[in-house]
Amino acid sequence: MLSTVAVTTRSTTTRQLLSTSSKRCFATVVNKNQASNIDKKYKVVVVGAGPGGLSVASTVSKLLGKDQVAVIDPAKYHYYQPLWTYVGGGLKDFKDSQRPMESLIPKKADWIQDSVTQLEPDTNHVVLSNGQTIGYDYLVVAAGIQVNWDKIKGLKEALGKEGVTSNYSPESVQKTHQFLQEFKGGNALFSYPNSPIKCPGAPTKIAFLAEEIFRLNGIRDKSNVIYNSFQDKIYGVDHYGVVLNRLIEERNITFNPKHELIEIQSNNRKAVFRNHRAQEGEEELITYDYNFLHAVPPQAPPTFIRESQLADPVSGFVDVNKYTLRHNKYNNVFSLGDCSNLPTGKTAAAITVESGVLKTNLIADLQGKKIKEAEYDGYASCPLVVGRNELVLAEFSGYTGKPLETFPMDQRKVSSLNAFVNKEIIPSIYWNGLLSGRWTGPTQFRKVFSHFRSSQ
Template sequence: MFALRTRLTPLYARGFATAAAAETQKPAADKAYKVVVIGGGPGGLSVSSTVSKLLGQSQVAVIEPSKVHYYQPLWTYVGGGLKSFSESERPMGELISPQADWIQDKVTKVNAEENTVTLADGKRIGYDYLVVAAGIQVNWDNIKGLKNALGKNGVTSNYSADSVQKTWQFIQDFKGGNAIFTFPATPPKCPGAPTKITFLAEEAFRNLGVRDKTNVIYNHAGAKIFGVDHYGKVLQRLADERGIQTNYFHELIEIKADDKEAIFRNNQTKDVKTFNYDMIHVAPPCGPPAFIKESNIGDAAGWVDVNKETTRHNKYSNIFALGDCSSLPTSKTAAAITAESGVLKHNLIADLEGKTVEPAKYDGYTSCPLIVGRKQLILAEFSGYTGTPMETFPVDQRQISSTAQFLNKEVIPEIYWRELLAGRWTGPSKYREAMAPFRGKYD
């Protein structure tokens, strides 16, 4: 027995050595970059455009599976009959910086300890720095029956590239009855969007001559119409004046399309209530992309776990995040991304250049242009961290303004396409500072 063990010992030793070597030898990346950006949305394109110009050809990669880039804030106007869908889309290849490499695939995992990203096709992409700008995941399946009903028989959503093109048709075809609009229990991208289409539809029903036989119902899973009372009180007053029935803590849990019934759960009392609908616009539940949690780079809720001031990851110093997928506790809007991108780029570029500088700090700035009519808009600008107004112009921006509507509908889209995606626009902070002496105090 002793002799047998003696003969086998070298075999065991070689086996352990091989296993140890396999653990220490990490698979090589198929290709490596100085900076890898996950996502071809406004955050990812803004950062990659700036950084690729700094680093030069093929030092930056943008991982994005989609062939088309959508300016989604425009979809409220598309659903409200004020813009064409084609105005909201551009080919992705035209927007990614020519200095950056476009990897047209989906990320399945970030291997933060190895500084690699795994793609759906199995390839591994190495990085020195990683920027996660993966957007938000729309969870259509979380509402029973919704996915199959969407885009048919009065069921629509401005959060879908397909069904947003049906919204205005359904509004125009509406002959009266219950028109229901919903707001989910989870933070959606552009939290003002469900409210905006409610107001636009109500106005359209008046113009179409069917308002007197229409119940406009806004079932909101939250506690109030807008999170910042400075603007929310004005919105609630307008909703009351226009006869919009607001029901709070009402979360949509099921669509029964055959019976045209929408099932809601009261999140205070836990009671379940059925509403009949003739048209329903659904703002779907949203959440973080699944790969974030699976990669162990997320917080408890699954968002990329970053410092709320510097946008740098709280554990991995060479990872940054911005936009909807990040843990930054502000509203998930394109306006927030403008300010976030400026902070992130300042801090990332300092690292890339090996400089020790005072880090830039994000103050939570966001904007939610609250459309309340075809020529009516309340330009809400505030800190998502404190709820304090951060208005650009020296007027009370709670007032309904046709000028603000023109700015949001015609000017800001041009800034988005020409300046933000090219990395040149980082928000209106300089203009806000310049106009500060002419601005009165907030009440």
Template structure:
């Protein structure tokens, strides 16, 4: 593990050097299109638009020297994938036709069509796409920042701590293994429970499952938002003796004492009660929030997300601004699958606007997907509209059932699609496949 972490830090330093070299050769501070964010959503858009608009007409503002394929973090935490498979230098995944600006955005100024960078300089745009993702708020839980990475506390949501998950799980011999889900919107809302099933399987393989209590604590009132998949996950949790505790929000971690404290939410008789639980292992999904520079800008809604039309992804007040992915106000689950589908709509509408062809007319219907890993070679492939809660399954079989094919698709095929197609702007989801593989499904 230490060797992997060292290799990761070495790669980051090399990547940062490449980024700074690229920035030093920047030919302009004004662009036809500026994309704020070099994650999956931002690259899916910028790669296509850079090809369509021509070299150096598109700039990508992204401070991280490394791009992570975050959907793989669950597999790393469960000991099923190597951490080194999850990242590549940012400079290598940004389109060669786009200009990479390796700084953080500090302010978006929609009235002047500029973005202020962390060094105080500004970049001008004719059109803007905001795709920053959302911020992990480890400081939102008392004591968590001091405990995480030690004291048996890990999180698959951070590249800094994901390798601790499998390491700490292997050290468990008895006691309580806790897995948490916060009350805030988060990216990949299925991930908090996926690692619980992988841990259960690991404990069974080691022959210690009868000595370990696997407990899933969610601040929400359901194990999953869509009833079809909620029913499936409740049945799986029951069959594995995973104890599901609804309306329990993690509010404090005492690392040295190995205790986790929860506040009971909802409107029941115990609402507001405080419950403290000892643990041997604690997997924390941190609360998440919009980045402050977006929340405090004129492009945000009251909740701090970029205020866009949920069908066209165009800003509700500034027509030359669009947004997609986790930072947008789109009322659907925040996943890479959702970003892929959104990118097709956004690119169609933005290109039409740039060319003066027509008003934005392509519409996003809320499609998203959450592959729920339940063990080695077992997975429930949830696909649905976050707008309606209606399943939109790609394949002819019942995807609420655990299936080895769904596991292979998620663990082996989709990572290749991610690197070789989505980040290059050529993958926008399985809708074309669905027409043949499951023609009776709702599109």
């Protein structure tokens, strides 16, 4: 049974939902909106139709009814991006990761198929690329993360050609397995950039799958598998990093920490890395020949967020309270997922729990209820694929670095059962549970299983 956020589902007007005190609170807001030439106004506007945005919009639109919730996103398709590791490894078809956006927008929500160019929290509106202005009483920012391909010189020009690929692109991910099968030996390079990224475990996963493919194809003895990362660890959570360290040693994968990919010279198949372990004041550039290269592009907050008053001045992501997911300055703004400055893993699994907390707090506001706000514990999960039938199920709090494992076993052990669940079962939960607003993470299951867990 999927855990849910308890909400009232009967049709209720906006006037009935707000308490008298809430009405007074919004009197000034309405006046400001009127002065801003709002083209259309909603009770709740959700920016972004990724997993976080759709989860919130699905639940809240059922509560408020038609014409009260808008979802703003220009994309024609929605992608289940965690599946792209399997697509790149030749274990899933790309079509399994893609659905038309129109089929996923909640029936009672309005889909505004456009991009946001400005966030104006002082006057409670957003500006679209077509010049229209959309007003709101509450704003939920779930706009994901911006992929900056041009931050690595030569990457855009090389991508998808002659052995250069990335599982972070819907186009090039479809080339990854082809290039791995065409690989006949030499250097297979894998990179991790100098920036936050979505799914931090993904660069490691494809390195393990590639090494396995080379073994199965009988060319492992001719292949150098090299993982160059800007990070100083193979994985940021030490509880699971020790397992990956053992596996890369067993499988003869070379790990070079503090190596940042800065240039691809596709004309002569060379990749240039900056060694951040060089002595202070010195710059050391190291050039590798490559026969296969999986590049992970640097990533950053979307420009319209970074340039807005909602941004954390240091990181540029939406500045929210890490427990309540409410903005630290604007009480009627919430954010979740990759575009927020929550100090935890930017993963779909994290969004499941974030969405439950956010919806509890937002709905209490909508109904004019005073509650002890729900709090997010930093939960994130990264199913660490280390082979086609091998997986280490990492579940942890990004706030503490300590495990938050669901099942009553040591999840650091490589498991074929968990590999099957991640590849065949979790996608269904994503499509049918998370996006519809019904799945808000494994917290309740963890509580049940905790009675059977022995200390590790």
